[in-house]
Amino acid sequence: METLLQVDGVSKIFGGLAALSNVEFSVGRGEIVGLIGPNGAGKTTAFNVISGTHPPTAGRVRFKGVDVTGGPPSRVVRLGLARTFQATSIYPAVSVEENLYRGALAAIDTGLLNQLLNGVRTRQAVVRARDNVENVIETMGLAQFRHTLAGGLSYGYQKRLGVAVALATKPELLLLDEPAAGLNPEESAEFGRLLRALRSRMNLTLLLVEHHMALVMDLCERIVVLVQGEKIAEGSPEQIREDPLVIEAYLGAPEYAHA
């Protein structure tokens, strides 16, 4: 299997506190990989480093063999690595359709003069972006809310729109930061089905941070466990469930398992 993402000995130190120390893992094309760990384990920091938001203190991040360490995020996204945020991140004051169009904008790379004159290349690029928006609207089941202001959607649909905006950038690898947080079990299960469908329909690879253990165990083919910034285990859901280190550090405490 082709390696899509390679995280090489990444450390991130915030004022003397090691949020990540020498973390190493990779994600192959087409995989669904889970990144789990108790609160404060460094999962979101890992996402911020991979997506280029924060430069690591040490180590390298490679995506499709290209060194993307330190970003900037807009460049990393253009290579095909998109992310969603833990807090719902949308453009609340505009319609769902405009939210997705803004997500698809980066693919329109004609010069400003050509855009102002509405040249042929700009028009073609805009048509492609609009087609892409239609595709994402259909796939994500947002067609009925096309003209709704994003800020007026229910919480669950705002989370879904957040993923849709990331999809509009046409990623090959999508990082999802707690996509099921705040969803009820039913919504969460539906979200899992949606993600699996996305993988096959859009040739996606997924890396997700999630506290919702039922979803992670059900959805992910491989799991990486972080505890206090260090990787303590990696393997299939079955292996992770039985790993004594993981049980001790994490699953052994039932209040974490259900958090």
Place this chain on the structure above:
Amino acid sequence: MNGATLWAGNLDSVRRRIAYLALIAICAAPFFLANAFYVHLAVLICLNVAIVGGLALICRTGQLPLGHGAFIGLGAYAAVTATMRAHWPFWLGAVGGTLFAALLAALLGWVILRLRGVYFVLVTFAFAELVRLVMLDWPSLTGGANGIAGIPPAALFGFEFDTKVRFYALALVLAVTVIVFLHVFFTTPTGHAVDAVAENPALAEASGLSVHRIQLLAFSIGSGIAGLGGALYAHYVGFVSPESFNTALSVAMIVMLVIGGRQSVWGPVIGALVLTPLPELFRGAVQTQHVFYGAALILILRFLPGGLASLLARRSVDRASY
């Protein structure tokens, strides 16, 4: 489509046509005015429409500069230096002033656009003061506190814009060009990206839009427009001095933008139309003018954050929802 919406649509287009006719009438009126003072006001309104339009473009990216006046001044001084010392023709001097202001904005923006909110405001304020002090303390080039007098009137292809009415034609072309430019700009993908960057910079960056690049583009273009307005202003009034481009000017531009409306292309037009004549009305009581500015700004921000232009927009949205 049923009869009611058809009728509403007709009514809407009739209203719109009346609005456009009124606008054309206002634009044409100065050509028939005998009173030179009103023509003078019309020229200033047009220059302000253009300059505030440039400020609107910058503001739409989510950054508010408190030094727009400095770029008006940079454009004015650069154009005047080019025409009076290097004997460039007027149009080339104006282009030079525009590019000079845009270039300095690009250099400054490259460094300071990473600052957010009040820090950006403060640094642009400091930059504007720096520009004013350089103008004051470099008399061999800028004439120092005495400024530069005897600037020749604008001329294009041998035609001199040496009367107020003639210059009004030039200023009107500038104002209309800037507004049309803004209108088109905000329909382009880059225009959509500007709005995305303002509303949620983190998400825009995570969607492949470079926040820094887009803000830099808007800052350079907007400041270039200010420079062009300054170049025309210098050749209209015939005199520039550092005090023509002080903080009061930067603040006045912001007041026009906020009262006119920051989110609409019509904001600069309405703001300049309403506020340019005010200092003249308050001639007898200059202090009262500042009280009025302050009160109007607070009232607008509190009760009408979209500015006067949002009154127009709200009405058309109301109608669209029927």
